[in-house]
Amino acid sequence: MSVASEMQWSLLPPLTMTVPQVQVAGILEPAYGVAGDSFDYALNDNILHVAMIDAMGHDLAAATMATVAVGAYRHARRGEVALSEKYTFMDQAPCPC
Numbered sequence: 549m550s551v552a553s554e555m556q557w558s559l560l561p562p563l564t565m566t567v568p569q570v571q572v573a574g575i576l577e578p579a580y581g582v583a584g585d586s587f588d589y590a591l592n593d594n595i596l597h598v599a600m601i602d603a604m605g606h607d608l609a610a611a612t613m614a615t616v617a618v619g620a621y622r623h624a625r626r627g628e629v630a631l632s633e634k635y636t637f638m639d640q641a642p643c644p645c
Contacts, residue, residue, distance in 0.1 A: 550580070550581070550583070552582070552583035552608045552610065553581060555612070555615055556585065556586055556611055556615075557576075559586060560576070560587065560588075565589070569594060569596075570596055572589050574587050583603075583605065583606040583608070584601075584605050584611060584613065585601065585603075586601040586618050597625055599618070601618055601621070602614075603617060616641050617638050617641065
């Protein structure tokens, strides 16, 4: 597994979640060649938050960008930021110029 793939796999939530309200499952393919692809989900009360991230490329730079995007997404989600503001926050996270 490449360093980029290791980064992405360590960032993922559990690949499955089953609770009375909902079932969620996700996987990345190819399993050992991912770099800029990621996903995240969280269940807060009765709201399922889901994000799919695709940073351009398949190298360490793409993995780094996806890591920043997921981190920004999680930060905005936990801060209960509106959906449109989440996108802006994620877009500005790599370069808060």
